[in-house]
Amino acid sequence: MLLSKSCVYGLRAALYLAMKDRNEFTPIKKLSDKLEISFHFLTKILQQLTADGMLESFKGPNGGVRLTKPGDKIALVDVVLAIDGPKLLTECALGLPGCGLKNPCPLHDQWAKTRDKIRDMLQRTTLEDLAEKGKAENLRLTEDGDFESLLRD
Amino acid sequence: MLLSKSCVYGLRAALYLAMKDRNEFTPIKKLSDKLEISFHFLTKILQQLTADGMLESFKGPNGGVRLTKPGDKIALVDVVLAIDGPKLLTECALGLPGCGLKNPCPLHDQWAKTRDKIRDMLQRTTLEDLAEKGKAENLRLTEDGDFESLLRD
DNA sequence: TTATTTTAAGACAAAAGACTCTCTAATTTA
DNA sequence: TAAATTAGAGAGTCTTTTGTCTTAAAATAA
Numbered sequence: 001m002l003l004s005k006s007c008v009y010g011l012r013a014a015l016y017l018a019m020k021d022r023n024e025f026t027p028i029k030k031l032s033d034k035l036e037i038s039f040h041f042l043t044k045i046l047q048q049l050t051a052d053g054m055l056e057s058f059k060g061p062n063g064g065v066r067l068t069k070p071g072d073k074i075a076l077v078d079v080v081l082a083i084d085g086p087k088l089l090t091e092c093a094l095g096l097p098g099c100g101l102k103n104p105c106p107l108h109d110q111w112a113k114t115r116d117k118i119r120d121m122l123q124r125t126t127l128e129d130l131a132e133k134g135k136a137e138n139l140r141l142t143e144d145g146d147f148e149s150l151l152r153d
Numbered sequence: 154m155l156l157s158k159s160c161v162y163g164l165r166a167a168l169y170l171a172m173k174d175r176n177e178f179t180p181i182k183k184l185s186d187k188l189e190i191s192f193h194f195l196t197k198i199l200q201q202l203t204a205d206g207m208l209e210s211f212k213g214p215n216g217g218v219r220l221t222k223p224g225d226k227i228a229l230v231d232v233v234l235a236i237d238g239p240k241l242l243t244e245c246a247l248g249l250p251g252c253g254l255k256n257p258c259p260l261h262d263q264w265a266k267t268r269d270k271i272r273d274m275l276q277r278t279t280l281e282d283l284a285e286k287g288k289a290e291n292l293r294l295t296e297d298g299d300f301e302s303l304l305r306d
Numbered sequence: 307t308t309a310t311t312t313t314a315a316g317a318c319a320a321a322a323g324a325c326t327c328t329c330t331a332a333t334t335t336a
Numbered sequence: 337t338a339a340a341t342t343a344g345a346g347a348g349t350c351t352t353t354t355g356t357c358t359t360a361a362a363a364t365a366a
């Protein structure tokens with residue numbers, strides 16, 4: 001799999017937050033219900049994003065999490081790096097340590113180019129892009145749902 | 154990680170075989186020594202490639218495995234599909250089942266394009282390409298080695 | 307035939323990833 | 337003060353991946 005499950009869950013949650021009013025805190029419980037992700041598991045993942053500075057959290061009633069920046073300032077690559085780390089975008093496709101321009105494996109050149117394509121996509125695509133598209137076309141973030149049902153209270 | 158370890162080991166082994174005389178059987182023990190992979194583990198992986206028809210095996214003294222086709226007729230994607238299956242090239246980046254043109258997730262379009270880039274690379278690149286390049290530039294398939302030492306008996 | 311070399315196959319163990327649950331603490335609201 | 341909510345740690349489970357080991361089967365050579 002390209003992205004770990006944790007990363008996928010983090011992306012879905014970030015996307016959900018990008019659809020909402022940015023000033024509003026959303027309780028993790030609500031996120032986990034809407035997105036059908038285990039509450040405790042999602043909590044841990046979002047803690048990573050909070051530690052990273054992409055989210056801020058607020059305790060107590062009316063608390064929750066929210067994005068620290070507008071959705072068009074957060075690229076998918078930010079979420080991926082915060083959760084899965086840089087391995088996807090730096091590691092050798094044949095798993096050789098230290099593979100690079102200096103001491104490459106036979107596949108290095110091809111993979112480096114392909115990897116750049118992946119990075120470009122993740123860098124160019126923002127949460128806002130996907131939230132807008134999702135709203136406009138009523139797309140889904142869960143197995144069965146759609147955006148409208150996500151946004152309904 | 155893009156490819157599983159099994160798949161990476163399978164690719165390294167296939168690449169090794171592509172460097173050698175195609176009619177000669179190479180014992181898996183030799184492959185595992187040269188490539189520094191656990192013998193029994195590599196055996197299982199190569200059994201998958203044999204079941205797939207990409208390799209043929211021969212028991213007994215002077216036995217081993219060899220490619221069933223010339224290296225320029227085997228693309229990396231063949232090895233990846235035989236070991237990791239089609240998931241990498243078919244699955245949704247957000248992990249949603251049934252994500253496709255008909256019922257896409259918000260990321261579907263971007264990911265489908267990127268995925269095609271990965272597929273193209275894996276389809277265009279053959280074992281022969283990499284074996285030739287590896288020989289010409291004396292590149293490596295292990296942490297410390299180089300092609301020359303791989304080919305030495 | 308018998309011993310040796312080699313793949314085939316499957317049981318088993320270890321490690322990592324993906325969760326689940328509990329408990330405590332801190333913060334904020336009402 | 338009581339309730340809501342995140343923070344954080346940690347134990348425990350389940351599954352998948354990775355790796356080890358043992359035995360069986362096939363081929364060869366002596």
